[in-house]
Amino acid sequence: MSAAIPYSHTEYNHWQGTPGQSATVSWKRYEWQLSDGHRYLRIDNDHVIEAHYCQPGAKGITINTASHGKVSIDFDRLQTQSAAVRVHRLTFLPQGQAEDIGWYFRDDKIWREYGSQGTSSSVSSVSSTDIEHQFTLNPQGAFSFTVGSISYILDFSTMTQTNHHTGVHRNVRRRPKFISTASHTGSLLSASVLPTASSSQLPATSYKWEFMGEEGMWSEYQAHICAYDSAAIERQYQQNPQGQLHFRINRFSYTLNFSTMQQVNNSIGTPRAVRRTAVDGSQQNSSVGAQPQWQFLDVSGIWNNYFKGHDGCSISSQDIEIQYQQNPLGTMTFTTVNFNYELDFSAMTQRNLSTNTTRSVRRI
Incomplete structure (x- = not known):
């Protein structure tokens, strides 16, 4: 991986540089692109990347593309794992x-915004707006502020905050506030209005739509079961890639959300990941690309997958991933035959609520 590229070199204000694009993207204030060294091409469904990037606790994301395969993006450096593939955000x-x-x-295990109350019950004398103003004046500089009677220095070049008295360092992150495209007035623009060149877009062809079934098995939608097959779903998707599709299976109603690539049971709220795959096997989109697996480290030092039903476990790896995507800094609880547990995403640990035993957790 090459040296870190400063934010000012990888995030571009593109409005004045390309006036002709203003009508195209007036509802969307960002665009993520990849380059293979020759040209930058937009990434399809980049709202998924943007939503993660706006979470201060998110270190990065891995996506699947047709041109570059699996690409991991480091949000702090705004780089990919390969020096041959560059990323930037317009x-x-x-x-x-x-x-x-x-x-x-980083306040212990939680990322807190400046100006909010931290664990010390004191409020910082500066806000995000104050810091951004100083950063704009000198992206490689530093400035001092106070919290109560304690003074700190914030160094933009290292993205760290240092306590003048104790010398303790804390990591700092700068992230945009996420604005959903659905929050804008007026109807959402269709995919045909957006730029057509894309690093993950294939020529027009047929696609297979699948949902994640029990224990990580993908199942294709069938018309005789839910009234929609892959072709029918694809037609709805082409009309509005940010829209929704509603259907019933027996006594339950479901919503398929194209923007989040999830299927939700409207009665009980159970979500399932959804993916769209070209007939040649190239995956076009899913909730976050390939479905990650969640594992815990047992007493023997062996990593084990979470399996619903095994020893009475109430969650699967897919259930954990869905909760993680909703709040990467949150927690969730689950049960086994004998115990209740808490899974902490920010600490990546599993804790037995009865014995307080803590085990490491990983997402691969």
Whole structure:
């Protein structure tokens, strides 16, 4: 991996540089692109990347592309795992309008925004707006502020905060505030309005739509079961890639959300991951690309997958992934035959609520 590229070199305000694009992206203020060294091409469904990038606790994301295969993006460096593939994020802002930026520091296990109350019950004397102003003036500089009677220095070049008295360092992150495309007034634009060149887009062909069944098995939608087969779902998707599709199976109603690539049982709220795959086997989109697996480290030092039903476990790896995507800094509880547990995403640990025994957890 090459040296870190400063934010100012990888996030571009593209409004004035390409005036002709203003009508195209007026509802969307960002675009993620990949380059193979020759040209940058937009990434399909980049709202998934943007939603993760705006989470201060997210270190990165792995996506699947037709041109480059699996690509891992480091959010702190704004780089990929390969020096041959570069990534950048464009911003499209009207003249005189600034992007809403949040600045966060790592307070023990939680990322907190400046200006909010931390574990010390004291509120920082500076806000995200104050810090962003200083950063804009000098992205490689530093400035001091106070929390109560304690003074700190925030170093933009190292993205760290240092306590003047104790010398303790804390990591700092700068992330935009996420704005869903659905929050804008007016109807959502169809895919045909967006730029057509794409690093993950294949020529027009047929696609297979599948949902994640029990224990990580993908199942294709069948018309005789839910009234929609892959072809029918694809037609709805082409009309509005950010829309929803509603259907019934027996006594239950479901919503298929194209923007999040999830199927939700409207009665009990159970979500399932969904993916769209070209007939040649190239995966086009899913909730976050290939479905990650969640594992815990047992007493013998062996990593074990989470399996629903095994020893009475109430969750599967897919259930954990869905909760993680909703809140990468949150927690969730589950049960086995004899015990209740808490899974902490920020600490990546599993804790027995009866014995307080803690085990390491990983996402692969």
